[in-house]
Amino acid sequence: MTCKKCLTKPVIKLPNNNISLCKKCYLRYFEKKVRKTIRIYKLFKKGDTVGVALSGGKDSMATLQLLHSLTQQQRTTKIIAIAIDEGIKGYRDETLKFAKKFCKENKIPLKITSYKKEFGMTLDQILKKLDIHPCSVCGVFRRYLLNKEAKRNKLTILATGHNLDDEAQTILMNQFRNNMAAASRLGPLTGIKDDKKFIRRIKPLYFLTEKEIMTYAFLNNLVTPFNECPYAEDSFRSRVRESLNNLDKEYPSTKSSIINSFLDILPILKEHYKTGDINYCKECGEPTSKEKCQACEYSELIRK
């Protein structure tokens, strides 16, 4: 795997072994790893219309760039980018500008929908009106709109930019909170097969670390200046992330071991927490565990 350039011009030292790679070898390594994930977990197949949830951040941009380049040759898989504009001034407007430019240059269809259009208010406005935790309402609305857009655009599968770090953190957070039912809904491929109402989700970057993705993004000019959502305050996740990265520094492969041991028991978890029949919201028809879905609950609060 090492060429002469790897020795003189390495761009990254791979986390789990001592190999350093040059730009060309690294890009090849990265693409190979994603292709393998897609193949082994059968993330999508020919004839699929794959949506990519695009925020303009490095993870979703890398996902889109990769799926676009992997499917460009064969004309049977269609790629569509889906972006949600929450309405966060100084943050999402910036990242979306970048996303739009990229899609235009690469001739990738991009569908943008917004909280303003769908719920009547931007997230900024909602948070002025209601005293609620920003990420709760934001997360619920985003999930709802992604699913709705997916159906509107007849997607058969939806890809997100979740990476190895995200997943390792979530696995541990679910354990710390004693919520293995939530853990059973993780993995590179989630959702129920052939559910007409809920589109399955895939995570092509599942086995790549944040650092590896940032390296790929940098080498492909997909990096925007560091920009943080003004409402971001998931302090529990930040703590878990920090601890994991400290552990990984001392004991390499900690993060990937968490993922791999989890994948070993995931089929058992899925079997154990198999959900019975899903309900559908009486207002909007979206899948929910209650009578009315959380998105409809929130949007009622807004209209009050």
Place this chain on the structure above:
Amino acid sequence: MKIKAYDERNKKNIELEVDSIKEAAKELKINLEEVIVVKNNELVTESAELKDNDEIKFLSVISGG
């Protein structure tokens, strides 16, 4: 070696007297798992050598929401 360092996450520019990138990261309390290192506008690994007046940027790999 006297270098110019930039910690992107904390938007901090600083001049450092260090012998290696690892030392610079330590000085800035940066975990190298959480950044990529750009030396004079080129991506490098943490083992890249330093010379006087090098410009080192630590770009955060953590996504912001």
